[in-house]
Amino acid sequence: MTEVLEKTVFPIDYRAVCALNQVSAATVKSCKQSIKALETRRYQMDGIVGITYALLTHWSQNDPGKYGLSISFLGQNEHRVLVEEYLPPDIKRFTKEEWEAAPLSERQHGFDPRRKVISLADVLCAECPECHESHPVLEWYRQTYDGPGGDEWLKRHILLCCADVDSPKQIELDRKVSADRF
Numbered sequence: 001m002t003e004v005l006e007k008t009v010f011p012i013d014y015r016a017v018c019a020l021n022q023v024s025a026a027t028v029k030s031c032k033q034s035i036k037a038l039e040t041r042r043y044q045m046d047g048i049v050g051i052t053y054a055l056l057t058h059w060s061q062n063d064p065g066k067y068g069l070s071i072s073f074l075g076q077n078e079h080r081v082l083v084e085e086y087l088p089p090d091i092k093r094f095t096k097e098e099w100e101a102a103p104l105s106e107r108q109h110g111f112d113p114r115r116k117v118i119s120l121a122d123v124l125c126a127e128c129p130e131c132h133e134s135h136p137v138l139e140w141y142r143q144t145y146d147g148p149g150g151d152e153w154l155k156r157h158i159l160l161c162c163a164d165v166d167s168p169k170q171i172e173l174d175r176k177v178s179a180d181r182f
């Protein structure tokens with residue numbers, strides 16, 4: 001057993017694995033439950049990190065959802081907006097004329113000035129069904145199928161509830177599917 005494990009290149013301490021096999025069934029059950037709880041937590045935290053990353057990089061997407069997940073805040077009219085507090089401090093602010101004249105290599109340092117920028121205080125919010133506080137409504141958007149017979153785009157409205165910081169939740173308010181970009 002030891003010899004087999006020594007030949008296996010795993011970033012784990014096989015002695016700990018062997019030790020685990022010596023302990024009681026009750027301890028194994030308890031360990032399994034702890035692992036499951038940690039996996040659930042990691043899955044939830046990965047989700048929160050992914051959403052935050054998507055919000056911070058939304059300004060750089062010129063075709064939201066086409067090349068990966070797009071998550072954005074919404075204005076009161078439910079249109080996607082950029083949020084001032086989520087923009088990099090050194091981002092280039094183009095005028096309409098500068099944007100039209102700029103080569104692609106320069107455009108990537110900023111965003112189309114026709115995109116609306118609002119303050120975090122002004123984003124669309126909704127009451128959370130879990131904690132009944134008001135949270136920003138986030139638009140989760142991406143192309144889910146790209147084929148010769150037709151495309152599929154999925155748009156969801158979600159809330160992020162962090163009332164329980166140990167167990168943050170994504171709450172779906174609604175979802176729509178379309179054959180074209182929304």
Ligand SMILES: [Zn+2]
Pocket residue numbers: 128129130131132133135160161162163
């Ligand atoms: Zn909540």
